[in-house]
Amino acid sequence: MSMSRTSRTKERLVVIGGDAAGMSAASQARRLKGPAELEIVAFERGHFTSYSACGIPYWVGGDVAERDQLIARTPEEHRARGIGLRIRTEVTEIDAEGARVRSRDLASGAESWTSYDKLVIATGARPVRPELPGVDAPGVHGVQTLDDGQALLDTLAATRGRRAVVVGAGYIGVEMAEALINRGYEVTVVNRSKEPMATLDPDMGRLVHKAMEGLGITMVNDAEVTGLPTGDDGRVRAVATEDAEYPADVVVLGIGVRPETTLAQAAGLPLGEHHGLLTDLAMRVRGHENIWAGGDCVEVLDLVSGSERHIPLGTHANKHGQVIGANVGGGYATFPGVVGTAVSKVCDLEIARTGLREKDARRAGLQFEAVTVESTSRAGYYPGADPMTVKMLAERRTGRLLGVQIVGGEGAGKRVDIAAVALTAGMTVEQMTALDLGYAPPFSPVWDPILVAARKAVAAVRANGV
């Protein structure tokens, strides 16, 4: 079957990728233009649409009972809303000059071309899968897709051993460590960085390290994995580093992801230094009038450093989809960029960051002061006042806020939003000291920890005011 433009009287929008960015774009476009004006064809190579990959660790850990709870909208629901969705259909080529895409039905193997007036690329990211001996052995799992999550759960159900090794200690790594602790496993985390959570500065990562050890997790930092030795049955039996072997009944890879831009690259579309698609502020692929891209396959402008970053995160993907949908639907919207906010937790420890770490600031050519304060998430006398540590970076001389990192107990993590808004507004730390933040003893000390950090940052900027 082939659909060509000549046979059509109305516009056709083609969407590649059925998760957050792609289906948000399709849905928003559909809201703005009905089926009489706009045909929408969306391709998804997997079985599922519009699901929360971020929720997989909580499903594996048992906090979320059913896979389907992670699905915001099923293929049937999308179709009922007038989106021509084809699941298990993989796009294999983008012909940008001919304004068409080639797709393959994964069940039948049949291929066809579909022409488009407007194209949305939302191909997401693919997990980094190191070329290690044993990486494909049974018992080794990624956690990128719902199918991955189900496969891991099946392995856990079938495995009698209770030793789990997580490779990588970024967001996915620490969340999977929590999930496996919750499942009753003995958990070892093997991590190539000096400290876990390399999205924090090492001094803050060290707090996470100590807290994870306090939860009974064995932390192996600064360690390069050299292989995944298998047993006589072919299953993984350990994670090997240069120095040691860590016995494993199951191995979870949480090493991170890269933009899935194979198709885009083959089509000659512009990629950035992180291999993500480059777009303008309306999420239109640079230099291509009728192609948009969003979600985990694009690079985003970091408003603090002024350079592009790759930040695979559902909240950005949803925003991109909205912006793209508005623009392809005849409206107008832009995505101005990010400040790099992220929040996570491992059991009761909350971890958050926004803006630049020390090394990001240096890379951006910025000179700065860095301060760290210890406070509590509630008034010190109030029950559940957990310790929280706030690190704050401010630009030298100007005192402009550059970044905040938080590690602490309940209520600590979402405080990062205060700094995220302040960064967006370009506030100085001096301006921040006057912020009118919510205060009551169950919610905050009388000086919110963010204000305490801002005051210390002001003093540091003043002390080195030359």
Added chain:
Amino acid sequence: MSMSRTSRTKERLVVIGGDAAGMSAASQARRLKGPAELEIVAFERGHFTSYSACGIPYWVGGDVAERDQLIARTPEEHRARGIGLRIRTEVTEIDAEGARVRSRDLASGAESWTSYDKLVIATGARPVRPELPGVDAPGVHGVQTLDDGQALLDTLAATRGRRAVVVGAGYIGVEMAEALINRGYEVTVVNRSKEPMATLDPDMGRLVHKAMEGLGITMVNDAEVTGLPTGDDGRVRAVATEDAEYPADVVVLGIGVRPETTLAQAAGLPLGEHHGLLTDLAMRVRGHENIWAGGDCVEVLDLVSGSERHIPLGTHANKHGQVIGANVGGGYATFPGVVGTAVSKVCDLEIARTGLREKDARRAGLQFEAVTVESTSRAGYYPGADPMTVKMLAERRTGRLLGVQIVGGEGAGKRVDIAAVALTAGMTVEQMTALDLGYAPPFSPVWDPILVAARKAVAAVRANGV
């Protein structure tokens, strides 16, 4: 005894009031200038200094075990830091022309004059105590000071009956309702407004009303208290309104406070329409070169409406004290104003607001769109995803954020800080839709409820864009 300026070679700072604003000012001034340069004399008519009045409901409710946990710094600690503190000593007159204050030792009754080079007025607020029959009867309590809290606890310990009536349903009223519920009382709240929490719009107050009823609290709204009938023993036995009598073994008055500016008024210092002292941005009393004022006795500039308000809140008082201390100590700092942020809770229900309510906006001459959204504090599939309602006001045409109100479960309240920073920065609701807020399933839906509200507000502003 009398201290006159002629006998001194160094500057003298006199502080009236030993709680947050006064003692923060004294402490900050002391940090900047040692005893050889600056003498500091502080007068406090009570027994305590630097305590958290905001914590009293939690002490009464049993969340905080000991009174002394609410005391951040004792008189002895202040004295050890070089502050000449006189407790149980009431200032009875300010002679602004003569640059001196008259004080009375409450134990001996002895009076004396103390001259000053610089004066800080931090006389706080006094509770509104309506002139009602029975208001001074045993069993009727305010909760303004630590002494009030102790007196209430003594009454609760001595009273066999379990019926408590709280008069007033503002922050103190709802917090005291929670405290008494926690103590096992049958609680009735009698409130003159249409709904509790009149610091919210009535539609949001209604959510608080329903939630409090769900906690077993009897809510009597729109009711004017006419008297506090007493029994044969002289103790309060009920709260009477025009329509009914509510039997009471104990009555707590939570009707609010007014600036305590009797001394300032007698001295001819400038007061505003809320009877609070008027200062410049450095917290200097307007027209008086050597007098500063801060805390609950001053009016503050509302940055959203552009007019003065009286907001008695420990977090402002502490900031005022810091600013005053910097300025009287030879440094420089300002308090630019507030946006009116407040957060509270009643059991598991969190209540927050910032910026303008509908009636505030009208009073300020602003036209606006108001939208309300229902969402959850975490991803919908994550355990503990509690409902939360967000109301947002945006200025007509410009789309500038004017205010946010939140009622919801755990994690809802402190989200108001996002709006507080956005208000301070003068953001539009359209700008807010792109905010890079922390997202992970345990912390937020993929669209934070604040972003959902902002998107709806954008649509409302656009729809009425004329």
